[in-house]
Structure formats: C-alpha cells, structure tokens
Amino acid sequence: MKNQTLRDAVIRELIRMAMKAREQSYCPYSRFAVGAALLLGDGRIVTGCNIENAAYSPGNCAERTAIFKAVSEGNREFSAIAVVGGPAGKDPSSVCTPCGMCRQVLMEFCHPETFTIICAKDPETYQLYSLEEMLPAGFGPASLTVEMQVEDET
Ligand SMILES: [Zn+2]
Numbered sequence: 001m002k003n004q005t006l007r008d009a010v011i012r013e014l015i016r017m018a019m020k021a022r023e024q025s026y027c028p029y030s031r032f033a034v035g036a037a038l039l040l041g042d043g044r045i046v047t048g049c050n051i052e053n054a055a056y057s058p059g060n061c062a063e064r065t066a067i068f069k070a071v072s073e074g075n076r077e078f079s080a081i082a083v084v085g086g087p088a089g090k091d092p093s094s095v096c097t098p099c100g101m102c103r104q105v106l107m108e109f110c111h112p113e114t115f116t117i118i119c120a121k122d123p124e125t126y127q128l129y130s131l132e133e134m135l136p137a138g139f140g141p142a143s144l145t146v147e148m149q150v151e152d153e154t
Contacts, residue, residue, distance in 0.1 A: 006080055006116055012123040014039055014082035019122070021047035021062065022084050028052060029059075034085035034096060036062035038070055041077030046070040050085075063102040067109065078110050082118040082126075095119040095127050098134065106131055107140040 014037040022035025027050055034050040048065030060068075063081060070078070086092030097119045098106070106115065112132040120126035131138070 006128075010039070011080075011082070011118055011126065011128075014045065014080060014118055015084060015120040015123045015126060017045055017047050018062075018082040018084040018120065021049050021066075023049075025049040025062070025088065026051045027088055029054075029056065031088045032085060033088040034062040034083065036066045036084075037082045038063075038066040038078055039080040040070060040075050041079055044075075046073075046075070061099060061102050063098050064105050067102075067105055071109065076109060078106075078115060080116040080118060081106070082120055084120045084122075086121075092121045095121045095125065100135075103131070103135040104138070107135055107138045112138060112140070 017037035018035040020035065021037060022033050025033035025035065027033050029052045036048045038046045040046065046066050046069050048062045048069060050060065050062045051065060052059040063083060066081065083096050083098055084092055085096030098117060110131050113130055115131040117129045117131060117134055118126050119129065
C-alpha cells in the first residue's frame, strides 16, 4: 500500500461511491461507463461520471467531472480519487486507470507524492498509485514557477 494514511474503510467507501456514480454514466458511443469519487481535504466526497457527446470531442471523463465539480464549488484540496470503469450495464472485469488528460488535470490540484489514485474493479479489488507514479515528472503549477524564477534572474 502506497498511502498508509488512507484507511481501508475510506478506500472502500470511495469505490462504492464511484460505482454508484458510474450508474449515471452517459456513454452511448463507447459503451464504457466510468464513475469516480474524489476525496476532499476535509473528508467530503464529490463524484462524477463520464459524459459523452455526439460530436465526440466535447465528452468528459468521470475523473474530470468530479474534479471540475469540486473546483467549481470552491474546493482546492484533494486527498484521493477512486475510479471504476467497464462495459456499460456490466460489472467491470478489471481495474480502470485514469487517461492521460485526467492525470494532467489532477497534477494541477493534487500533490504528486501524497495524492492517491485508487484504480478499482470493486470494493475488494483495487490498486493504489500515487499521482507521481501515474504521471512521472509531470508538468504542473510548480513547473511554471521554476520557469518564472529562471526568467527573473536574467
Ligand atoms: Zn480521463
């Protein structure tokens, strides 16, 4: 286990909420339903599902739906996210990992070493990763700060 501060009960609750959010998935094109549950710094949980679109590009992943919901409501501190996905109308057959775009969005708001990504199949079957493991050497807000400091010195 990568993050000892996340209790098993919290992990299982996040997975259960991601599974519940998955039921709201709007995925008529991929038929791949995904749910996510984001744990805020204060212990509250915000969920999301994937939302597809006839024009394809405007679709949004479950993870980003949850993050954007939370950020739009004034939240900026996040501890973990659970992701559950698989063929619509069926139980997932394996754990689901976030796409690259969602990893990048997580990088904007979450600490790479302490934020935990719970890739789950069900409450008993999951894998834990830090954001750093999912997005090694990721580009985030601190990267811009470094660039500006270099610029200031010239
Ligand atoms: Zn994604």
